[in-house]
Amino acid sequence: MTATTDEIKAKAEAIKNEANVHFKEKNFSAAIEKYTEAIKLNPEVASYYTNRAFCHLKVESYGYAISDANTALEKDPNFTKANYRRASANMALGKFKEALKDLKIVSKRAPNDKDAKAKLDECAKIVRRIEFEKAIKSEDQKKSVADSLDLDAMTVDTTYDGPRINDETKMIDRDFIDAMIDRFKNQKKIHKKYAFMIILAIRKYMLEQPSLIDVDIPADGKLTVCGDVHGQFYDFIHIFEMNGYPSEKHAYLFNGDFVDRGSFSVEVILTLFAFKWLYPNHLFLARGNHETDNMNKVYGFEGEVKAKFSEMMFNLFSETFNYLPLSHLIQNKIFVTHGGLFSRDNVTLDEIRKIDRIGQGQPGSEGLMCELLWSDPQAEMGRSPSKRGVGIQFGPDVTKNFLETNDLDMVIRSHEVKEEGYVIEHDGQCVTVFSAPNYCDTVGNKGALINITPDLKKDYVTFSAVPHPSVKPMQYASQFSGLLGM
The missing domain is CATH 1.25.40.10 (Tetratricopeptide repeat domain)
Incomplete structure (x- = not known):
């Protein structure tokens, strides 16, 4: 023996x-x-x-x-x-x-x-x-960071050689965005006044939106759905360069996790917010699990904003992230959310639409809002505890119940790196799309996006990473790199 x-x-x-x-x-x-x-x-x-x-x-x-x-x-x-x-x-x-x-x-x-x-x-x-x-x-729950900002008192020095937003119209235009992107490519910042203006515009717009947004594909155009981009600015801009920039005929939906890990998260989020300001009905943004305070403290976004701008700006970003919608509904048939589905059956779109995301603020560790941001699909039937420790894992039967309950065709979600950038599961009813190629400069995966036409035909496009400056991932969270096994 x-x-x-x-x-x-x-x-x-x-x-x-x-x-x-x-x-x-x-x-x-x-x-x-x-x-x-x-x-x-x-x-x-x-x-x-x-x-x-x-x-x-x-x-x-x-x-x-x-x-x-x-x-x-x-x-x-x-x-x-x-x-x-x-x-x-x-x-x-x-x-x-x-x-x-x-x-x-x-x-x-x-x-x-x-x-x-x-x-x-x-x-x-x-x-x-x-x-x-x-x-x-707790001392002053109702006070917003926006209330303490005086943009008129922020002067733009004559030595500033970057793009400017017109002081009279206080509106953004495409020329500004194009110049801002070029500036970001050269690792330069825009003036803090214009960064604050962009964030405040999105904060105000999102404050009035429901937690579930209805999306119509332009009649003579298309909608592109992208997954996580995680602060990989140069790969993010490559999406536009190869697939077309946002316009009134070419809508985009970015499905969460814009920031963290990659060290150009400020550039990514300001570009997305600027396009959202310019094209409010043709550029859509969903909250991901990384548009949250706890994740931003660990994975670099908080440190990056403080290094490039200020703590006040991070606090405004944090508040604005709380206002981002949790999911989108394309042509009444395709449900899009960052993470996935729920710990119970028969959840309705109306329930999701009415989630008090602003009152709740941070998603917590249970409930519909948490599960929308954190859950993952599994091959097995039923539900399992999450491999992540937050949310759940849901099987094909769970997806089928949700779709049948709400008369939907499919779920598109993100949240997971995939070798080819996307994976189709659950008998074609659940698709994962991930848009950060060579994730964290180490994984070697492709990125992907989905182009959808008004008749709901889908074209899956994959792409590889492009060169970027020698700034390592999580540059602004380096004190955690050893602990997290980076």
């Missing part, structure tokens, strides 16, 4: 070593499969779980990473690496208090680990800041 046990242990160890090779080659899915094989053979080795947890972190399956870390700690309560992995996953989800608990344990057990101490200090600072911000907000 002992010899058999030793043989099984040796086999498990050999499979783990195969998994390690896959991990080094950044083939994380294959590594996960091999670690899982090793665990099935010998489920008592805590390090197998933490190794698999690290893979799950790499593919953003934070819920699975937490589950593996928990199991590792059940096998060995003193296995510090499991605490570190769990802290990484909770930090990635913006659950800073939970991360702080584990980082305290890690630092206590390894007092000479400078990296662990630095992460602990950074996380503690974030927790203190969040508590302070909550206290400030």
Whole structure:
């Protein structure tokens, strides 16, 4: 019996070593499969779980990473690496208090680990800041950042050589946007006055919109649906250069996650907001899970806005993100949302339309708003806990119920990197589109977009990444890069 046990242990160890090779080659899915094989053979080795947890972190399956870390700690309560992995996953989800608990344990057990101490200090600072911000907000819930802005008092110096918005009309035009894009390509900023004007215009417009927006495709044109662009400005502009710029005959719908990870998020969001201002009925923007405070604190957007402009501007962005709609309905037949569907059947479009997104502000960790931003499809029937740790996973039957309940043809969603930029699932009723090629400069995936004509014919277009300046992803969140496994 002992010899058999030793043989099984040796086999498990050999499979783990195969998994390690896959991990080094950044083939994380294959590594996960091999670690899982090793665990099935010998489920008592805590390090197998933490190794698999690290893979799950790499593919953003934070819920699975937490589950593996928990199991590792059940096998060995003193296995510090499991605490570190769990802290990484909770930090990635913006659950800073939970991360702080584990980082305290890690630092206590390894007092000479400078990296662990630095992460602990950074996380503690974030927790203190969040508590302070909550206290400030509770003192004056109704005050908007916009109320404290005096644009007329902002003077544009004569040395500023960038595009200007007319002081008399206070309206944007295409010439301004074209000049702004050229300026951004050269890594220059626009004047803060014009940036504030753009954000305020979108804030005012979105404040009056429902949570579900009806979209009509231009009768003699088309609508392009794009997924996540994640601050990859040069790839984002490449979409327009190859597929056509927004116009009254060529509408665009960007389905969330405009910012974070990529280090040109300010340029992306200002360009999108400017086009939205110019073409309010032909450029549509849906909120993604990264248009939220917790994600922006971790993945770079907050740091980027503060570095390029100011904390006040980030606060205005945050407020404006709260006003973004949660989903769109194309020609009454195609439902588009960033994440996915729900933890219960028979959800109606009217329910979605009436979600009080502005009153709720941040999406929280449960409910319709959270699930719209975070959920993912799965091949299996029914529902499962989310691999991300937020939202759910929903099967083909869930998609079918939602479509039949609301007399719809299909769901388009984003939220997940795909090797070819898009994937069609659930018997053709659920499509994922992701528009950030070579995600984070490492994944090597293609980007994709969907062109849709008024008769609802769909053309899937894929594209590769284009060169960009040597600014690494998450440049403005570098203090987290080690913890998050970047």
